[in-house]
Amino acid sequence: MDYKSLQIDMDGPVVVVTLSRLGRRNALDEATVEEIGHFFQNPPKEARTAVLRGEGPHFCAGLDLEEHARLQRTPVQFMRMCQRWHWAFDQIQFGGLPVIGALQGAVVGGGLELAAACHTRVADVSTFFALPEGQRAIFTGGGATVRVGRIIGPSRMVDMMLAARTYDAARGMDLGLCHEVVPEGQSFQRAMRIAQAAAKHAPMSNYAIVTAISRINDMSTTDGLFAESLVAGIVQSSPEVAEGLEMFLQKRSKRIEPT
Ligand code: 1HE
Numbered sequence: 001m002d003y004k005s006l007q008i009d010m011d012g013p014v015v016v017v018t019l020s021r022l023g024r025r026n027a028l029d030e031a032t033v034e035e036i037g038h039f040f041q042n043p044p045k046e047a048r049t050a051v052l053r054g055e056g057p058h059f060c061a062g063l064d065l066e067e068h069a070r071l072q073r074t075p076v077q078f079m080r081m082c083q084r085w086h087w088a089f090d091q092i093q094f095g096g097l098p099v100i101g102a103l104q105g106a107v108v109g110g111g112l113e114l115a116a117a118c119h120t121r122v123a124d125v126s127t128f129f130a131l132p133e134g135q136r137a138i139f140t141g142g143g144a145t146v147r148v149g150r151i152i153g154p155s156r157m158v159d160m161m162l163a164a165r166t167y168d169a170a171r172g173m174d175l176g177l178c179h180e181v182v183p184e185g186q187s188f189q190r191a192m193r194i195a196q197a198a199a200k201h202a203p204m205s206n207y208a209i210v211t212a213i214s215r216i217n218d219m220s221t222t223d224g225l226f227a228e229s230l231v232a233g234i235v236q237s238s239p240e241v242a243e244g245l246e247m248f249l250q251k252r253s254k255r256i257e258p259t
Contacts, residue, residue, distance in 0.1 A: 005032035006039060007055070013199035014192060015047035015097075019054040025061035026054040028110050028142075030081060032064075036114075037088030040095045048199035049206070051191045052092070052118055053102040054111075057126070062109025065136070082141035085110070089117035089143050093214065096207045098198050102191035103127045103169075103178060112177070113142035116151060119210050120194055123178035124187040127169040134161045150217075151176045202240035208232075 007018040017039060019026040028036075043050065054060050073081060092099050092114075101118030108130045115121055131148070133140050140148075140161075149157045152175045159165065169181045182190045198206065212231045216224040235241075247253040 001035065001038050001042075003035050003039065005029075006035050008039065008044075010044065010046065011192065012196065013046065013048035014195040015044055015050045016192075017050055017052045019052075019060055022056045024064060024066070025056070025058045025106060026111070027061040027064040027066075028085075028114070029064035029067040030084070033081075033085050033088045037084070037091045040088070040091035040097065040099070043095070043097050047097060048203065049098045049100065049195040051100045051102055051188065051195050052114075053188050053191070054104070056105075058105030058111075059101075059103045059107045059127070060111030060114055061106050062111045062113075062132075063138075063142075068138075078141065085113070085142035089114060089147070092117040093119075093147070094211050096211055098195070098206050098210050100191040100195045100198075102187040104185070104187050106130075107172075107177075108132055109136075109140075110142045112148060113140065113144045115177075116147035117143065120180075120191075121178040122180045122182060122187045122191045122194065123169040123172060124182050124184050125169050126184050127172065127178065127181075127187070128166050129172045129177045130164075130166040131157070131161045132164065135164055148177075202235075202238060202244065204235045204238040204240065208235045 005019065005021050007020045009016045009018070019032070021027060021032065099118045101115045101121040103115060103121055103123040104126050105128070107115050107127055109132055112129055112131060131140060131144060144157070152160070156175070167175065167177065169178060172178045173181050180190065208231050212227070216227050219227060244253070
């Protein structure tokens with residue numbers, strides 16, 4: 001696929017995906033969402049982890065409101081569009097590649113839905129989170145009811161939308177919308193360091209981390225524990241395990257220390 005709204009760069013084992021619609025503050029039109037889904041469904045073979053960022057001062061301004069106004073979609077067309085967003089963001093969350101979101105400025109509406117599909121989110125202090133759909137006479141459609149609702153809880157999500165709340169980076173971190181806050185302009189560098197370190201993990205271990213935990217949390221206790229044992233059984237018997245254990249037994253592996 002010839003990507004027009006994404007810039008793709010390899011940096012060792014890390015693939016950097018940059019949303020590049022600066023003139024629209026990286027807002028998501030239909031073509032961009034297709035590119036995101038296609039990319040994360042078919043990442044480069046040599047990529048072990050990914051960093052997703054937005055060009056310029058904002059991560060992503062959500063739904064492309066110019067396209068939305070222009071296309072005058074019918075209810076069925078908008079429903080279909082939302083389902084393409086769900087498919088595309090599922091490729092991020094469940095595609096198997098660990099994806100680190102590097103956030104700055106606006107992470108709003110569909111931009112927050114996109115960020116919520118990333119596995120780790122690093123925000124700089126300029127970051128703000130909002131779901132302004134209510135103020136635009138629309139509703140979330142890119143997965144927020146599921147992904148954001150599960151992060152901050154449905155009651156807080158209702159309040160966030162009704163009371164038109166904008167959370168800054170520190171509040172976002174309290175609520176789990178991001179996992180780390182760094183000084184202005186440093187979210188990309190920090191996301192890269194996390195991605196480079198995670199790229200050294202055994203691939204099966206990373207695959208289990210990014211695909212199994214969310215799914216198991218959708219299950220009942222009994223089913224979840226059973227599924228965990230199955231996943232663990234497969235991961236624990238992968239070839240990289242012997243090497244990792246050998247390093248530990250020879251006292252060559254990194255100690256786990258308080259930070
Ligand atoms: C856009 C969009 C957009 C900016 N669609 N063109 N999303 C929103 O409600 C957020 C709307 N945007 C904003 O609140 C602000 O633009 C920002 C806080 C993101 C950035 O502010 P700023 O001052 O840096 O930029 P700007 O001057 O407001 O915008 C620069 C340009 O980007 C301008 O175009 P220009 O031709 O006048 O230069 C804007 O029109 C354009 N732009 N945001 C299209 N979103 C699956 S359902 C999901 C539902 C939602 O996502 S609802 C939330 C929609």
